[in-house]
Amino acid sequence: MSDTYYRLFKHVLLGPPLKAIYKPWVEGAENVPETGGAILASNHLSFSDSVWLPLVISRKVVFLGKEEYFTGKGPKGFATRAFMEGVGTIPVHRGGGRASEAALRTGLQVLQGGELLGIYPEGTRSPDGRLYRGKSGAARLAIESGAPVIPVAMIDTHIAQPIGQKVPSRHPIGARIGAPISLAEFQGRQSDRAALREATDRIMQAIRELSGQEYVDRDAAIVKRELAKQAREEAGE
Template identity: 45%
Template sequence: MFYWFLKWVAIGPLLRLVFRPQTEGIENVPDEGPALLVCNHLSYADWLFMPLTLPRRVTFVAKAEYFTTPGLKGWFQRKFFAGAGQVPIDRSGASAAEGALTSAQRVLDKGELFGIFPEGTRSHDGKLYRGKTGVARLALLTGVPVIPTAVVGTDVVAPPGKKFGRVTRPVVRFGRPLDFSRYEGLENDRYILRSVTDEIMYEIMTLSGQEYVDLYATRAKEQAKERAKEAKDDESSAAERSRAS
């Protein structure tokens, strides 16, 4: 009940009034039964706007810290994230991927919708990065429909590194369900998992219009930081040479 209060009475109407999100392909999401919503990840606001366009609850995994903070702030935080369809997962350990997989299976076994961001982290530059194969393994283990999903414009509302950017109308696009039943029983074949993941990412790319980069987002961020550091060092060296001359 708290989820419906949160969505329709508290935050939902405000977000709809201010941002007026647009939806395309909502008929591709089943009215009942389990489905896996696989989405690109431009902003921390993605998990708010994507479910907002649907009449059904969408569950995601969230950092365990959101559920363990003590005090009054922690109580409100737990209520907020639990009500918004988040389930806690410790993402710091080696078993994080398995924990997320188990949580997702529980949600899908109950006939609900589960949302996942296969890039694993937000895009720092608006490009679409290589998907992690956990999404394929989950799809093959559960056999549920896979709905490729794209959010567009959330990185304008909440750009990387900022809490808020500017008001725009985000668009949420739901693609036609993908069926991977032909790969049943092959959830441990790494070549099949990569093939399924790449197929899903291709559909997301088509829906979002993003440029695709065949590199994991975490590595891309590291490279961007390395280039920024090198550029800064070069500037410092040039300034020192200028002063010396």
């Protein structure tokens, strides 16, 4: 995706009408460095988080998104692909092993290119508005690249657009951006699981302080599967 397409999408096609209708606010935008690679590590409450965050800061934000967003067929598939490209999303194959390693390599290339990389450490949207245990990818990238981690809290985006709702409601939403976190003390320890967990927990604590969310020390994806199973059982399936 070209920077020209991104700027067109953000500053002409998408940004102005969304700002006019929803009036998203931001606190702490000065904590985002004006140049150089950095990681924006955010909580994840709504599908539209990847829209609101780039709209409220001046720099381009690159996200890594599941490749299924880019492979759909027909008008809906085309629209989804165009939207994802427009908001700065790079497709990656999700899964463990080589797929996870490839995603990390892609993220590292983004940072080494001096860009902002948006990451949701929880790995998926929160199923209930609480903050869940972070995965170690953001910490590993920060340690390996030397890039600072900027904690971000998206505020009330899940109220404006709950899971399953296609168009956000006009509820006040915003982003709270914290001071950069340096993980320099972990340099060279990107393969040390204990170091990665400590660094990840530090990132999640910073996000929690910004968002005020209740913290749950569990994997959000597992909780989602449990809730889906419970819903099926209650429905008698």
